[in-house]
Amino acid sequence: MxxxxxxxxxxxxxxxxxxxxxxxxxxxxxxxxxxxxxxxxxxxxxxxxxxxxxxxxxxxxxxxxxxxxxxxxxxxxxxxxxxxxxxxxxxxxxxxxxxxxxxxxxxxxxxxxxxxxxxxxxxxxxxxxxxxxxxxxxxxxxxxxxxxxxxxxxxxxxxxxxxxxxxxxxxxxxxxxxxxxxxxxxxxxxxxxxxxxxxxxxxxSLRRLDSPQKITGRAQFGIDVIRPDMAHAAIARPPMFGGAVRSVDDRAARAVAGVLDVRQIAAGVAVLATNTWSARQGRDALEIEWAPGAEPDFSLATLRTRYQALLREPGAIATNTGDAAAALGNGARSLDVEYELPYLAHACMEPLNCVAQVTEHSCEIWTGTQMQTADRDAAAALLGFKPEQVSIHTTFLGGGFGRRGNPRADFVLEAVELAKAAGRPVKVTWTREDDMRGGWYRPFGLSRVRAAVDAAGLPIAWLHTIAAQPVLRGTQFEGFIPPGAPDPTVAEGAADMPYAIANLRVEVHEGASPVPVQWWRSVGHSHTGFAVNGALDELAQLGGRDPLELRRALLAGKPRHLAVLNAAARRARWGEAQEPGHHLGIALQESFGSIVAQVAEVSVERGAVRVHRITCAIDCGFAVNPGGVIAQMESAVVFGLSAALYGEIGIEHGGAVQSNFDDYRLLRISEMPFVDTILVASDGPMGGAGEPGVPPVAPAVCNAIFAATGKRIRRLPITSSL
Amino acid sequence: MITLEINGARHELDADPAMPLLWALRDLAGLTGTKYGCGKALCGACTVHLDGEPVRACVTPLAAVEGRRITTIEGLSTDGSHPVQRAWTELDVVQCGYCQSGQIMSAAALLASAPKPSDADIDAAMAGNLCRCGTYQRIRAAIKRASELMEAPQ
Incomplete structure (x- = not known):
């Protein structure tokens, strides 16, 4: 090259x-x-x-x-x-x-x-x-x-x-x-x-080279970094997005044993101490009056109402083939449905943290980051340094999923600001609650799909309108949005869906909200994968066709997609008798250069969903480490299933409702389905593996729930809809 | 001063007896293998053994552990040779690895009390340990493999 x-x-x-x-x-x-x-x-x-x-x-x-x-x-x-x-x-x-x-x-x-x-x-x-x-x-x-x-x-x-x-x-x-x-x-x-x-x-399939460190506790994550003379910090953060400190009384905090100092910084009020626990005790003793943000009463209900109105207005065009609006009227049958997806936290097991040390001429940062250049440049700008005066020591990341690549370098900058003020190395460790309520979520979004099938049951029109906050717009990445076009992270996976539908139009409304959003493992596909695969199943039902057979028909000219779809369906014994009470649902999404199809095997008893098995086929082109790709599929299924079943960040009074793993549930081992992964060989270009396994999970499970109960789940999480 | 016995060694710590063991281990004793995940015994990342029993260090105050035997991931074996650790390597369990100290400590405690655990035993013992990377399928298989390794002549 x-x-x-x-x-x-x-x-x-x-x-x-x-x-x-x-x-x-x-x-x-x-x-x-x-x-x-x-x-x-x-x-x-x-x-x-x-x-x-x-x-x-x-x-x-x-x-x-x-x-x-x-x-x-x-x-x-x-x-x-x-x-x-x-x-x-x-x-x-x-x-x-x-x-x-x-x-x-x-x-x-x-x-x-x-x-x-x-x-x-x-x-x-x-x-x-x-x-x-x-x-x-x-x-x-x-x-x-x-x-x-x-x-x-x-x-x-x-x-x-x-x-x-x-x-x-x-x-x-x-x-x-x-x-x-x-x-x-x-x-x-x-x-x-x-x-x-x-x-x-x-x-x-070489075995993981980092296992020896990770099974003995020796692997160093950002939260494990210890520097000589380092202070531990906890930051009291505004309880609502856009909030700020109005006044603070830190007398009680300063009296806590181990507390060294209290400093107000852009992120809130920081308590520095000799250990994390003392810093947190000090933080709890702060008396702070907060000034609310621009929309103190903002709630998810407010945003939903705004978006529902937007879905009735023409949006910016992400793709337009044929004449979807006209073709809608020519179908034998049509549907008009709305799909809704919540804000989601990344919830990395390692809460955000960063160690920084600032001297007159240098800044050193120790953290698990996905975006070193942006962190360095943001730190240099804050300090008035040249970029080369800032160094970053990247540690292992205790999960990332996009959150550790923040366009504002949020978790890095606050540590840098605090370390400069303190004149010593500082480690800021977020509490789980800070991390959960800190924003930068997967966007809340609505999709309205109007579609029609012809007399043979084949889709002839698909008019899809999406309202969601853009991920690139307003950040330093905005230059990657084509001029005049909507932010591609909103419509990806819908605008370029692989299904052959002659009249396809996808429109986007870029929403606005005080809640900051960010890429979340599979980005826009986590939204569109659900809406497209869900609505497609509804069209199959409308046209009297089997969901697998309809997908085959619409992918007829795409051998790689067909191979993946068929591999998953065959392994899951689609169309054959299943265990009593078990039902199948299927979904396929192409994302990040790879094609993934999944079949979910589900039972529903007295409203309780049990996912027994996910059969997952992927074509990612050539796999450098096939075992690693399989592990990523298992990982993606769990990530996607936690979101499908439980994931939801609600917004009330301008702030997040959830706070920890009791109200933001993640899948546990006792709920784990068996994941059966098939690598479909192909000579296609090398695709990705980390994200493409996520988008099909929720729609495959919901389509299986429909097969089991006749109920369509159009709003996630499932536990709030069933 | 509080005296703790961690991994067979005595540690004299100048700490508030109300401080959770987790922070004493990490910030005072420098044993960072035990992880903070939730602070409320919801995720299991901080699991250690107290007299051989698994406990969540994030909600266990120092006052409750003085004079008792504390084992952390650093003390499970000196070289990663505990059967659970060997099985974890063999089956490529870890991904990001952050929760794995807690997973391994929970699994080791399970196998100490139930050398041949059933799936239900594994569910009961391990359901308190969250893994965001989703390594559960391999954890289950690795616990069974560790059970075999424990049985096999060394």
Whole structure:
């Protein structure tokens, strides 16, 4: 690959950019940028690496034979720690299990290949790093071979490598023994990548490389960082969105044992103490009068009413094929239904936190983040620093799901502000309640679908109007919204639905609310996947067709989609007798470059839903670590099922209603269905794995509930609708 | 001063007896393997053993644990060789890993009292441990695998 991408690649890339579960920077200047695997690391990086071969920013071979990879992507459970190391190890020809893995500092060398930004999201980590890391490994390998050739006076072409050694001409040398010599050579301009038929690690289900740390409690998450002289902070935050401190009486808080200081910052009132518990005791002792936000009585009911009115107005056009409005009147039968999805919290098991230390000339940040570049730039702007004066130490993330890539760097900036004020390192740890009530949710949204089927029961018109807050609009990512078009995160998955419906029109109303929203694992697809798959099942019923058979008919020209759909249906024994009382529902969604179909097996007894099994088929193109893809499908099912069954953030008096896991329920092991995952092989382009498994879960389960009870669930969560 | 026995070692801590064990472990003893998740015994991320029984450290005050034997994830084994840890590695249970200290401590306590747990035993013992990444299917399988490993001659 060069600095130029083909037209097709560019189109694909810019499309992907809208599918961000973790964001892209909005500059309007989409400069395809590629670290070709042969440039030298920046001076700042090189200085930290000591002697040896730093062939590029990603890999270092030390004289003691230690091989280190720097990951530009954050490990939040999705498995990049293993998968990306596999890619590098393959081309370097070193067993990934003996490669030391480090999280990269924030540096342009670690930007996404096509986006001038370092971030983890959009289910892009593996596919965007694939060629980059292969070249990085191959370049280092070529330099080690060249060093051996020179030392032994042999032709490089006569030498081979085998698991960290160069061999040939009766000689043998470890990479470490060649590292200094190799570091004096110029990196080759071009390197030959391995023939995939000879892969030893890529394409294999290598066990997770981070397990040893994570089963012993040694893995360091942001919340575990301890710095010398560090103060622990708890912040009293406004109980409503847009609220602010009017007055504070901190006398009682300062009297709490262990409390060091109380500081008012933009986020609220911070209590600093010698330990977390004292900081929280101090926080509870604060007496604060809050000034409400612009809409003190704002509630979800208010927003629902506004959106319902909007659904009766024409919106901005996301897609328009044929004439859906006219065709609606020509159908044999039609429907007009509304689907509603609630605000949802990410609810990472590790509550948000950040450690910061600010001196006169530098700022150091330790946190689990999905968006290093934005965090660094925001911190630099706050402090009046140059970006290079800010460094970020990325830790393991105790879940991310989009929340740890905040467009405002919210959880980072407050720690930076506080550390500067305190003049010492500070760790801010959010309580679960802070985290749950802190906003940046999956948007609440309504979909109105008007559709019609012809006499044969085939859909001929689909007019879909969506009202939801945009995720990109109003952020630094706004430049990625095409001029005049609606925010693509609202209609993705509906505007580009794979079903062949001749007259399709999707309109968007970008809603507004005091509640801040953000990407949440699968972004707009978490909304449209439910509305499209639900309404499609309703059309099947309307036209007297089987839901699977109708989907087959509408996907007739799409062999990859059909293969996935059929794989799931066959494994779930669709159309065959099920256990007594068990019923099936099906859904399919293409998102983040992958196609996923799921069949839910459900029973409903006295209003209680039990999901027994989810059969999940995915075509993600080539899988670097098939076991990792399977794990992501299991993960996505649980994530999607928690949302479908229980997930709901209500808004009253301008603030969130829910606060902890008692009123924001997550699926527990006793409710876990068996997840049966099928990887459907294809030669399609490499897609994502982290997010695409989420969107089909809720509609598959609700379609199964319909099969069981005849009741349509059009508003999530299910427990509030049944 | 409060004296605690954590993982076989004595710790003298200058702390309020009302402080939950979780924060004493993490902030005072520097044992960060035990995690904060909810503060209300709703998620199980802070599970430790108190005289071999699983407890939620976030709601257990120091006053209640003085003189008793506390085991944290750091003390379950010195090298990750406890059968539960081995099974967890073998079946690739972890994802983000944040809840796994608590999951492993709950599973180890279950197997200590029920070496061959049924699915119902697993549900009862593990339903208090949330995992947002959704590793439940593998947790169930790994508990059964750990049961086999415990039975096998070492």
């Amino acid at each position: 060069t600095a130029h991408t083909s037209g097709e690649d560019s189109a694909r890339t810019s499309r992907r950019m809208f599918l961000v579960g973790g964001g892209v920077v909005a500059t309007g200047l989409l400069v395809p940028w590629y670290f070709a695997g042969r440039g030298a690391p920046s001076a700042g990086i090189a200085a930290t690496r000591g002697p040896g071969l730093s062939a590029n920013a990603f890999v270092h071979v030390a004289p003691d034979d230690t091989v280190t990879v720097w990951l530009a992507k954050s490990e939040m459970g999705q498995g990049v720690y293993t998968g990306l190391t596999q890619i590098l190890g393959e081309e370097l020809d070193v067993d990934p299990r003996r490669i030391k893995v480090e999280f990269a500092p924030v540096d342009a060398a670690f930007n996404h290949p096509h986006v001038p930004m370092q971030f983890t999201g959009g289910s892009m980590s593996t596919n965007s790093s694939y060629e980059q890391l292969r070249k990085a490994g191959a370049t280092a390998r070529a330099m080690l071979v060249a060093a051996a050739a020179r030392r032994w006076s042999l032709a490089a072409a006569s030498l081979e490598t085998t698991d960290g050694q160069v061999v040939g001409g009766g000689q043998r040398a470890k990479y470490g023994d060649l590292a200094i010599d190799a570091s004096e050579l110029a990196p080759p301009r071009d390197v030959t990548l391995k023939d995939p038929a000879k892969f030893r690690y890529i394409g294999r």
